[in-house]
Amino acid sequence: MTFDAHEVSPLTLNRLSIYLRGLRQLQQEGFEHVSSQELGNRFRLSPAQIRRDLATFGDFGVRGVGYEIASLAEKLSRLLKLDVRHSLVIVGMGNLGSALAGYFGFNDKSFHVVAGVDSDPLRVGRKQGGLTIESFDRLAEVVRRTGAQIGVIAVPAEAAQSAYLGLADAGVRSILNFAPVLLREQEGVRLKNVDMRIHLEEVAFYLPPAE
């Protein structure tokens, strides 16, 4: 069970998150054990892939029986590093930024929104979820003070590039971008685009030929 984080493919990793979610749901429904078959049926996943993915990280199952839900969930959670708290700073506290803060949980077990900044003076100073919105100009200071590790870009498209630069300059090395733009990237900063519009375009494309 020794592996290097960078050798884990995002695809596999994302599936682990999905398995964990499924396990939690089954747990809440009172189940204690599950086989790859059952898990697959329930959530439209491939049993073979579930076994392959899990086996990559350890022998979590028992032959003839399946997986013990609580203990597997626990192990996946540690594997995904959800047992340590990660701190987020959200850039852009408009509709989307506020919604994301709530969605991620201001004060989640694994994720903690430690700061929210905005360039709109009308929003600066407003309280939200036990947090006071600060000025975008102070971003570097805010990051230093809070030790934020992950930056979340939730500004309009036009402002996304400067939000990115601000975060990069402030020393944030991991950024999640929700603005629908392709950013000019910098060396040494990990960027993950979550472009909801592209997902929408995908769904629309596969829509039946219409009436």
Place this chain on the structure above:
Amino acid sequence: MTFDAHEVSPLTLNRLSIYLRGLRQLQQEGFEHVSSQELGNRFRLSPAQIRRDLATFGDFGVRGVGYEIASLAEKLSRLLKLDVRHSLVIVGMGNLGSALAGYFGFNDKSFHVVAGVDSDPLRVGRKQGGLTIESFDRLAEVVRRTGAQIGVIAVPAEAAQSAYLGLADAGVRSILNFAPVLLREQEGVRLKNVDMRIHLEEVAFYLPPAE
């Protein structure tokens, strides 16, 4: 240039969306032509893959010259069916739903939010972006009246399954789910999960081993 939508892989399709976005940005900056090389440099994409992807759908480029931005953007837009308008109904008009409505554009060229429903009586009747929030109970009627093709689930986790069922019963065959749950799926309904928490978990996982 004849192909069946279902033969296009989501990976390729998503990249087409990305190329289109990149082209629009270059266009706005005043460029008229671009080579796969330049496009790749600018947005961290592989030139070979750009050429391969584009060539799948037609001979869009000119050897020795590259691609004409405006015309390629136009062609991609048509390919992605962004020249026809798609109608959305958003289930759950809280923070996230409202933010999504704004993000997708209430009245975009390609996407049109035609209705928003919510189960909270306090929200029903409220106006937003030229739309009046309607009751979740009326979902079927709303869908019939508006002809909504795509359903967007933006309710809290607990309510997502019933939102899904409501949409499916109302006849919506394509659903984008933003709630962080694995839904029990139904035959004949295309579901795309956009789980922002999973994206966050990915970024957190690859974070350097901490200080």
Place this chain on the structure above:
DNA sequence: AGATGTGAATGAGTTCACAGCT
């Protein structure tokens, strides 16, 4: 000369199918 479009080669990811454990 310079960039595309594309067979061929490589690599990544998934599924099969079964040996091996409980």
Place this chain on the structure above:
DNA sequence: AGCTGTGAACTCATTCACATCT
């Protein structure tokens, strides 16, 4: 008997490298 873990087979996706066209 039943389900995992896993080599081997296969499928899908990306990259190479170059003939081909302007």
